Amino acid sequence: MKERVVVVGASAGGLTVAEALRRAGYEGAITLVGDEAEPPYDRPPLSKHLLSGQWEPDRLALRSEADLAASEVELRLGVPASGLDLGARTLTLADGARLTYDSLVVATGVRARRLPGTDGVDGVHTLRTLHDALALRDRLRPGRRLVVVGAGFLGTEVAAVARALGVEVTLVESAAVPLAAAVGEAAGLFLTGLHREHGVEVRTGATVAGIMSAEGRVTGVRLTDAAGASVVPADDVLVAIGCTPNTEWLADSGLSVQDGLECDEYCVAAPGVYGVGDVARWYNPLFGTAMRVEHRTNATEQAMAVARRVARPEERQPFAPVPYFWSDQYDGRFQAHGHLRGHDEALVLDSDLAQRRLLVVYRTGDRITGVLGAGVPPKALRTWRGFVATRTPWQEALARPRAAAVPTG
Amino acid sequence: MTADPIGVPLMRVTTERDRCVGSGQCAMLSPEVFDQDDEGLVTVLQEEPADELREGVLQAADLCPSRSIRVHG
Structure with a gap:
């Protein structure tokens, strides 16, 4: 039987693996499985050009339909993977289909964390998918009140876009200084100052005690901080408190999935199983530490490294990149x-x-x-x-x- | 499309500067072909680079975080 690579996750990382395999001369079958029904699209613009209305979704498509058809990759979109049997080299999809593989690439990414108790409340948003971004964009109108919970790079980018659209923005952060753990106190204070200059109400050292709603629609956010309890009225709330790796489908597989799929310096999780992109925690020998990187460039770079490895197993090269990210703010x-x-x-x-x-x-x-x-x-x-x-x-x-x-x- | 003296079609490089975010990945991966202007945005030094530069140019296009580089041919 023809050799087969199955790639789970049809976003930037998964798609790049498939294409890079073909470019490296891989002649076996390639199946690309994705849980979203849309053809692969790019995510960084979701909180930038798409949210601001400068771009429409068509500019986010990672490949044209013609390119996808020409790549000789079997696409299985709109169906998530649900289980993996390492011994039998077989994975199961949510629709019951079973796929056997010679090599498996896990590129299932991450999903936005939610605030407990907010499911089903209208006006409480997360931002990870195209659908999320369009829903939030629809709500950003002059004079509306948006509370952004979590002043990381995503939350601050959205705050900046919303301010430019005339939205009243409150940025809520539990740490004393936003982003201090990631980029240090001085850079965090710089960003805070930038947002305050643009009229964002920045509430630091404040935790969310609850969401208030009326008739199923959010009306405000209850905060607790050093001054006590308070309520910030809101027409919409964006919850931007980080992401969770999509590894539940691997829970019974025997693979290690503590915080992402654990991989070695070659991005290998088990014989014939590789991790790529946001979901992969791998050992980066350049820094001598394991890391999981939720940045766009890493998804592509890691995908290319894994594709090389699958196509030419004899060329063993550790994956040792210098991670890169950018964030647009005003x-x-x-x-x-x-x-x-x-x-x-x-x-x-x-x-x-x-x-x-x-x-x-x-x-x-x-x-x-x-x-x-x-x-x-x-x-x-x-x-x-x-x-x-x-x-x-x-x-x-x-x-x-x-x-x-x-x-x- | 032009051809080199022995008739092999050259690749051609185009960029979309309104997408560019100035990461500089291209200038690091393929410095013969790409540079950044004072604002960090991509500039193309050779629109039809020689074939021996192809690998670097393709890498630059693939690793461009804003997908601003297109390689034709």
Whole structure:
């Protein structure tokens, strides 16, 4: 029988695996399984150009229908995987179909976490799918009141888009400083300042005690903070408190799925089973640590690495990327290279809110492990990224000629 | 489409600058073909790069986070 690769998850990661396999000369059968009925689409614009109304959904399509047809990939869309039998190399789909594979790629991504007790309340949103984004976009009208719960990059991006559309926005964050755990206190305060300047009410150190509703529709959010209990009236609420890996279907498989599918440095979870994208926690030898990265670029990069591995098993190369992400906030754009989370030190090299300029570098142990910038010349960011990629010692990176690495004026 | 002297069609590179987010991935993966302007947006140094640059150009197109690069041919 012809060899078969089954890819579960038909978003950026899964689709790229299928295409990269073909490009690498893989001649076996490829089946791409996805739980969403839509053909594969791109997610970063959901909280950016699509939400703002600048783009319509057609600009998000990852491939044209003609391209999909030409790729000789069997598509099974609108049906999630429901179980896996590693020994028999067989997975089960929710519609009862059984697929046998020689190689299995798990690219099932993540889903938005919800607030307990809010299911079925109109006006309480999450933002992960095209459907979610269109539903929220429909509600963003001048004068409406939006409460965003969770001031991470998704929550703050949506706050920025909503403000630009004339929405009254309250941003609620349980930590004292938004994003401090991810990018450090100074960068978090910079972002907070940016949002306050644009008229966002930022409530930090505040936890959600409950959602208020009338006739099944949200009317407000009850908060608790140092000052006590309060209520923020709301026409809509976006819950942006992070994501959960979609691994329930693997629960009885014997694979390790603590926080994502556990993989080694080759993205291998078990013989013939690979993890790709947001769902995969793999050991990144460049940083000497396991990580799970929910960023767009990582999905593609990891997909290409896994496809190479499946098509040419003899070429063993660990997957050791420098993660990258960007976030659009008002007229500025934050970009980061490296593994910032868990840093020991965040050193601010430049910070000027009025000029919308920020440059922070990160140390873990004695190495530079990341850089975050906004309004910084692109070549400077690339220089810092180079230090991260080459495992440059912290002191050495800081001692390099600043002319190349720090913006002037 | 033009051809090189022995008649092999060249690849052609186009970009959509209104999509570009300035990640610089392309300039790092294929510096002979891509660069960034002062705002970080993509600029194309060679619209019809030689075939030996193909691998890097394709990688740049694949890894562009905003899908701003198209490779034809």
